[in-house]
Amino acid sequence: MQHETSESAPPGSRPGRVIIADDHELARLGLRTMLEPEPDLEVVGEAATGREAVELSRRLEPDLVLMDIRMPDVDGLVATRAIKEELPRVSILIVTLSEDPDYLLEALRVGAAGYVLKDASRREVVAAVRQVLSGESPLDPKLAAQLIRRLAHQTPSKDQPAKHGDELTQRELDVLRLVAEGKTNAEIAQSLFVSVGTVKVHVERIINKLGVSDRTQAAVRGVELGYLTPPFQART
CATH class of the missing domain: 1.10.10.10 (Winged helix-like DNA-binding domain superfamily/Winged helix DNA-binding domain)
Incomplete structure (x- = not known):
């Protein structure tokens, strides 16, 4: 299942284009609801599996993908590696329940810019997305x-x-x-x-x-x- 939009803003004023990848529809809806009110962010597609996330990224070339880890077909880490190998300019933010350093290190190793917790507030999610799109790191400096x-x-x-x-x-x-x-x-x-x-x-x-x-x-x-x-x- 893939959802995508085709509208784009005029050159020079284009908002950050985001794909949401999560196998739970409610989770995708929650993230979309957090991001859609922001004029500088645009959700251009949704994916329910890792394979769909890769295919959608190839087609839409977003600025950022919010990537769940545990998804059917292809998990989020494998999908992240595939996207970064083909589209190195696309940033990936992992959506996770865990702050285990070993787990997060593997996410960085395959190409993620950082992570946001699944129980993060709307403000925290929007801030993390904006930080990546502006060239900053969403990770706590000491943890990074x-x-x-x-x-x-x-x-x-x-x-x-x-x-x-x-x-x-x-x-x-x-x-x-x-x-x-x-x-x-x-x-x-x-x-x-x-x-x-x-x-x-x-x-x-x-x-x-x-x-x-x-x-x-x-x-x-x-x-x-x-x-x-x-x-x-x-x-x-």
Whole structure:
């Protein structure tokens, strides 16, 4: 079962396009009800299985997918990996009942930007969606740093960063290290004595160069490529 809409806003004013993937109709309705009143967000489709979520994402290329984990046919983690492999610019927010670090680490490993709890308030869900769409992380900074640090310790160390498109500049490496530490744009700006706007530009360039969709995945990719090593020293 798939639902989708075909209307779109004029160029330059297009709201963030969201797909909701959950096998429970009431859960999809609840999330849609939370998001639809927001003028900057548009629910463009619904999926009841992981396979439908992948197919709908291919067809609609949304900005973000709200992804349940336990679904028939294909589960949410498998669907997340498939979407990120084909459509790396699409962000995924996992909808979960668990805050188990091992569970969340696996979600990050397959490409999720973060998670929202199923019992989260409307304000929390909308805020998490907006954070991802604006380039921020929906994860608590301390939790994000903890998860990425665990990933770094589980990833074999590289003597040199792997080549992947355009190389990161030294300033971008500095910003990436601070992102991996869970710093917000404002905190990074303060640490590097630059404006928040400058930090946003650096983060956008890092995301583009690493071929990911958000800052959380930029940090994960930085670890995988050898740009970052525990305790998050940027390799030059």
